[in-house]
Amino acid sequence: MRGGLASCPASRPGQTEGRSMTSPAKTRRFLVADDDAQVLDAYGRVFADLVASTAGNGEDFDALSAELFGEGAATPDSEALIGDVVYCRQGEQAVSQVENALARGEPFAIAFIDMRMPPGIDGLETARRIRALDPNVNLVIVTGYSDHKPSEIALAIGRPEKLFYLLKPFDVSELRQLATALAHRWSCDNAVTDELALRVAELERLNAQLKASEAKAQEFARMDALTGLPNRMGLSERLQNDTHAVEGTDRQLSVLYLDLDRFKDVNDSLGHPVGDELICQFAARIREAVGDDGFAARLGGDEFAVISLDRGAIEGVVKRLLAGATEPYTMGGHVVLTSVSIGIAHSAPGRPHLVEAMRQADIALYAAKAAGRGVALEFVPSMERDILGAQRLAGDLAEAIRSDRLELYYQPLVGADGIPISSVEALLRWNHPERGFIAPMVFIEAAEKADLIRELGAWVIRRAFRDARHWPDLVTSINLSPSQLRAPDFIDELAKLVAEMSVDPTMFEFEVTESVLIDDVETAARQIRSLKDMGFKISLDDFGSGYAGLAYLSRIPFDKMKIDRSFVFNVGVAEGAEGVIRSIVGLGLALGLSITAEGVEHAAQHQVLQSAGCHNMQGFLFHRPLPVDETLRAINCGRLKIAS
Template identity: 40%
Template structure:
């Protein structure tokens, strides 16, 4: 498209002097027209828009205040219903102390919250005790409300029914109760609007809780249902708080614009009543102040429009001519001038589009890249005019064989491509034979007979190539192979034609075999505690020594495993081996790297639980190190998986901290146990003052968030001193230890060097 832009600029330069003034007039008139239309629309709709905005905000304000009122009712009751004595008296089971309940619930609490009615029910919503106007009431008083309460009860065990975020669950007897971050049981409660005695009311359902002795929670506690009618007194307080005038209950929605309204609906979306009030009105005032301005502007605009009509007419004419010129320029930029075929740029665009628009996974985009054998010699012996005529005849023959949807393009002098949708190899063979058939008959040019042959290379995507550029390169490789085999033939691209592809596939197969046959090995690099120089833990590192290729770096085979879909198998192998080795390491802690593809695998947690059970290891000895790739979307599923790992007892560390664009955001998203500073902050720290400052800031951040900080890649004594001065608790690097075999780790632990090895710091 760069060529198109350059040609379009050239055409604009030719007409700029002639239409400069007219274009300016056109721009001004169009701008004025646009602004005037917007202004007139604003004037015409000013009052309605302003009033509707106010009405909407008033409805939202009232709706929010109802939620606040309901929340306040719940919180007031929560204070009164938290007590060991209350739970013993009336909180569990059908046997309750009626006298205590009448005095403290129906009487004192009912008076505190100004309840219209209260009901003590069991965990299934069955009535145990009823009160109306602070006095005991018959069971029949509860019947109309029972169905609504039964709908609410299941919601108490959902996140929406808890008073805060869940940190953990505790099992006490037959009861599993959610606890918050402060170590206290979370309140189970719900509130909504209901119909009670033919009148809208606020209903709250809240479970009784102990305040000190949490061991009392051995079975589901009873629930207190409270009804607070929306009576005039409550409406008056709400109207005063929201500054809404004449707030009252009506049976039907307000008609006209003199009153605003909010529908009160129950949990089944049934309309119970309407809260209506007199809205604030600003529209007439706005209209009165803006009308003179509108009238003056319309007069001004009419004058400008009358002056610019002739200029606009001429400018539109010139603009159309310019658009036609630019269209011609674009066509010329994307097509060959001699044959009118799409050029290389256009072919690549069409090829990319066809790859994106395939109808199913089995459909392939087949590309045939061919040129005329010894065409240069034809041009030199019989002349370029003969060569051009041959090209025209070749294109004519090609067009007779094309199918609907095929793309024919010219890349260079005698280089052509044909792109066709098909099924890969079969379509490639069919297309190759058809192209070769075109050159079996000689060409007649200016009374002369000229024999012309062609060589062709074919490739297809996405089976052989991920994108348009690669499939064209593959076809070019196949074309070279066809010429090397003697010309006048076609060849399909194969993996053997590209050593890189062959090597990659070989490595993938060998890695798969190495995992299956247990040919990998584990090494363990110690992590040193700078406080006393002792070894705090080990990081597990996977190693692959190929019998023919020698030592293969994890930087080579781990990305290969991720791209080939082998990461779950490789990850499971590493977990099993580390768990098995850990039996010989005493109580030493071990860090394990997790790939993003491994942790999001469908059966990762299930496999991990199975390995724990089979190997009988303690999860608290292991730390999983993850990179930012795991958290790129911060999805609920990923965060849930990490939380589940912590609940199982594993620690979680954020590896390579500081190398991504959102490391700090991840620290807010999830509570890590440890962060590992990337080695890029340690390498060169001796001469980089900024790196030292950044490292100190990271350490301070880790301490603030109660996370341990590990510095990787410490290789010199000066680096160790600077890292220690920055406040890092732990370091890892060749200055202390290289990766050790499991046998070396066992020997190290046996000689007690973990405790006796000290650094001179």
């Protein structure tokens, strides 16, 4: 009998090397390492019985499984338990078998290892090496007497949850029960591992899709949907790259600001579709005029910019732009004649100053407009005097804030169906005693430049808190400037005002634009979380017109996303605009945000936005901005209509 078991490895009768006996699970393979051939033969008789069937012993196996692994342990099936048994007389042979089995993708489920196997390495070293090769195999230390304590064995081998002991002489039923329980536990662990692998693969697939979606969204964020030119964000990135390219050289960075003359007259007289077509045709002429001598972008409305690293080519570019812009534009039976005004600024050779070049080009454009339009002017220091007018405007604004001569109008927001009024947005208005109503973007820009924006913002918040008492059951939205949000004492001052005026923060929503995120996202996130902790809702305003990406959106706890009016305006006008809307809505919904579309002016836009899944609408189609008393009447009128 000893001679029949002397070779290594040896398979017992009725067993086939490598054949799965437990399909579809992995084959349960056993390894036995013992220097005593009679002991190996005893193992063989027990395992031969298990190869035949485990039926009839289920209750005993269940009991041992529960004892070893808890009540959730798998129960044995009625199929053959063992697919293969390998017997070894020496520890080195056992380690080699494990290594080969792993290489073939046929790992062992259980390894029974005798602690004393002279000559060669002992059972402890054998088990340690096997564990290093395969951390998932169940190791059964078989011993009658050991030089090592169980705690020492566990420390040397590792993974004590997969380490078990069997004392010699062992009972046949005890060996059968232990082998069965461990074999089924190994199969269960493999099933869990396979399931986890599938889940990981699925997560990786979803992550790849998410990255592709984000890349597409970022591409849209850098491109003007109407003209196909880069937008302000795309221009900013290109300017940064070109700035680095000329540093330390004799090259100059040139910036051109372009404004289509009397564009508002075209829009007002012929309508927005004609205006949009004019913008598109003008953009095409800019591309042709600039060619390879620069980089063009649309900043918004009828404003464009061109940057170039070739100072010598600028004169030719400007001539082509001026000539090309004056050629007649034909659109749907209408012929439009217009021109372009251009402001030009150059950086010092090899020392580009991006912000300064853009500022000077803007001043030069203002001078070109003032010179009668249709001309191009390079910045000269004397143009700075025109800034004095803006300073006077800032002085008047400061006085208007102090004397409480500003007003808040409120534009109602409605549900997806167009009714009822769901909230109102506070909009600042200034009726100058001499100049009449001044466009908000004009005096807000003046406030930013004159460092009045925080004072102006504080006035708006206090007035909105007071006016909202007229409609206590509606949420009031208030716009926050980046300067306000970044102010270190903003949260503390706001908390004092809330307490002073007994305000319920849950009935107010602060709107922030994407520009607050690009400079210091950590500060913005911290301030926004503080506002949320106070109870205020937070809305991301004008989404798609600036810098926000998935990374920003996932780090800041927004409640609402407002789709920029430029996307809404393009519905029915620009090809693919509806798809962009649906992509933005889908992104917002995936992030759990409420979606509002602003700038809704036509029923067709409303229909597309409603079908895309927008929750709320805002725009002239429903309500224009109204003074407080008219806002209150609109709210009450809406309630009466609903009640009727």
